[in-house]
Amino acid sequence: MEHVVIIGNGIAGITLARHVRKFSDKRITVISAETDYFFSRTALMYVYMGHMKFEHTQPYENWFWEKNRIELKRDYVKHVHTDTKILSLESGEQFSYDKLVIATGSVPNKFGWKGEDLHGVQGLVTRNDLELLEVNAPNNDVCKRAVIIGGGLIGVELAEMLHTRKIPVTFLVREKAFWSGVLPMPDATMISDHILSHHIDLRHEEELDEIIGDENGRVKAIKTKTGKTINCNLVGLCAGVKPQIGFLASSGIDTDRGVLVDRLLQTNVPDVYAIGDCAQQREPVGERKPVEAVWYTGRMMGETLAQTICGNPTPWNPGHWFNSAKFMDIEYQTYGWVWSKPKEGHEHYHWQDEKNERAITIEYDVASRVFIGINTFGIRMKHEVFDQWLTEKQSVDHVVKHLSKSCFNPEFYQKPFESIKKDFATSQKTVEA
Numbered sequence: 282m283e284h285v286v287i288i289g290n291g292i293a294g295i296t297l298a299r300h301v302r303k304f305s306d307k308r309i310t311v312i313s314a315e316t317d318y319f320f321s322r323t324a325l326m327y328v329y330m331g332h333m334k335f336e337h338t339q340p341y342e343n344w345f346w347e348k349n350r351i352e353l354k355r356d357y358v359k360h361v362h363t364d365t366k367i368l369s370l371e372s373g374e375q376f377s378y379d380k381l382v383i384a385t386g387s388v389p390n391k392f393g394w395k396g397e398d399l400h401g402v403q404g405l406v407t408r409n410d411l412e413l414l415e416v417n418a419p420n421n422d423v424c425k426r427a428v429i430i431g432g433g434l435i436g437v438e439l440a441e442m443l444h445t446r447k448i449p450v451t452f453l454v455r456e457k458a459f460w461s462g463v464l465p466m467p468d469a470t471m472i473s474d475h476i477l478s479h480h481i482d483l484r485h486e487e488e489l490d491e492i493i494g495d496e497n498g499r500v501k502a503i504k505t506k507t508g509k510t511i512n513c514n515l516v517g518l519c520a521g522v523k524p525q526i527g528f529l530a531s532s533g534i535d536t537d538r539g540v541l542v543d544r545l546l547q548t549n550v551p552d553v554y555a556i557g558d559c560a561q562q563r564e565p566v567g568e569r570k571p572v573e574a575v576w577y578t579g580r581m582m583g584e585t586l587a588q589t590i591c592g593n594p595t596p597w598n599p600g601h602w603f604n605s606a607k608f609m610d611i612e613y614q615t616y617g618w619v620w621s622k623p624k625e626g627h628e629h630y631h632w633q634d635e636k637n638e639r640a641i642t643i644e645y646d647v648a649s650r651v652f653i654g655i656n657t658f659g660i661r662m663k664h665e666v667f668d669q670w671l672t673e674k675q676s677v678d679h680v681v682k683h684l685s686k687s688c689f690n691p692e693f694y695q696k697p698f699e700s701i702k703k704d705f706a707t708s709q710k711t712v713e714a
Contacts, residue, residue: 291579297584301591312356313354316408318343320339354376388404403516429516452481471640500514503516540555542561542563545589603667616668628645652680
């Protein structure tokens with residue numbers, strides 16, 4: 282019986298395991314040292330905030346794995362011997378495979394800052410990180426102030442988490458507004474204003490220079506590149522993530538930033554594949570990045586590779602780009618492509634409500650009027666509607682006119698759409714003039 286071994290029990294690896302079992306009778310083993318069972322990584326913040334217990338983050342009952350004949354092994358893989366198809370585990374065990382899938386996810390970026398390995402300095406990616414946060418910042422008596430480095434999605438989650446325990450937070454971002462390397466400036470400015478309204482000490486155009494420790498090897502302050510010193514008991518390193526692939530050194534598997542794969546998610550080594558955050562496309566798909574640390578991308582890669590492993594070779598074709606997140610109280614969705622600055626020949630249309638809580642930014646081609654993409658803030662949209670409009674290459678005029686049809690719960694959002702249509706019509710007359 283062919284043995285499929287999956288390293289990593291995140292969304293990519295577990296989706297693959299489930300679908301391989303659905304399509305075949307192969308032996309399946311999932312190896313992970315993080316937890317006994319798969320859990321929803323995106324729910325970790327809600328455990329710290331007291332909204333749920335950790336066991337509530339597990340989508341499947343513990344009996345699910347044995348019933349579906351998915352073997353779980355709690356261990357680290359120290360080395361991959363591709364010539365003999367053997368894995369060396371930290372426990373000393375030698376473990377064989379017929380097909381190997383690397384789905385090891387990401388680890389927080391570090392940039393060689395002085396003091397980055399002090400106690401009290403951590404990221405927020407794994408369950409171990411969550412447990413460490415409970416030690417480093419259980420309350421505002423132990424943690425008088427936290428400093429978060431990096432203006433990304435994990436950073437704003439950590440800020441919200443700490444805020445619920447009344448721990449003062451200083452948030453350093455190097456851009457002029459929050460995530461302005463990704464978001465157009467009006468969107469980024471709105472999110473910055475929203476974070477500041479929650480009494481987070483958000484500091485723009487400020488970067489970490491070094492982390493200062495006390496005599497016990499614990500963080501006591503940070504110093505910025507502008508020379509400011511900020512006393513703190515916790516430093517959250519949230520300046521992005523990178524693929525977790527260090528154990529592949531000298532394995533013969535080609536790596537760059539991640540594990541290099543083709544459209545079938547195959548590496549250069551026969552019977553070895555990579556999916557999820559740790560996979561890097563040799564040739565990016567359209568405008569997408571070669572490495573995509575996105576939950577739904579990992580899930581879709583798992584579904585796609587299961588077809589290939591079960592005898593139906595299926596190229597990776599993720600379709601139109603989309604994503605979603607939450608910035609404190611503001612929900613964000615994006616469909617298609619909205620660049621921080623419009624691409625050549627494109628324009629942005631931006632609308633924002635008076636309360637600074639809802640907004641949309643649409644990117645479109647000026648000459649053809651073709652709709653390129655949309656960012657929405659504070660308005661839930663239906664994925665299938667925008668997916669269809671992007672496939673049909675609908676005009677920006679059609680999208681704005683029918684925007685209410687794309688709303689997830691239109692009974693709450695009729696008023697903004699009428700306002701958007703009127704404002705858009707006025708903006709187009711101004712452009713023509």
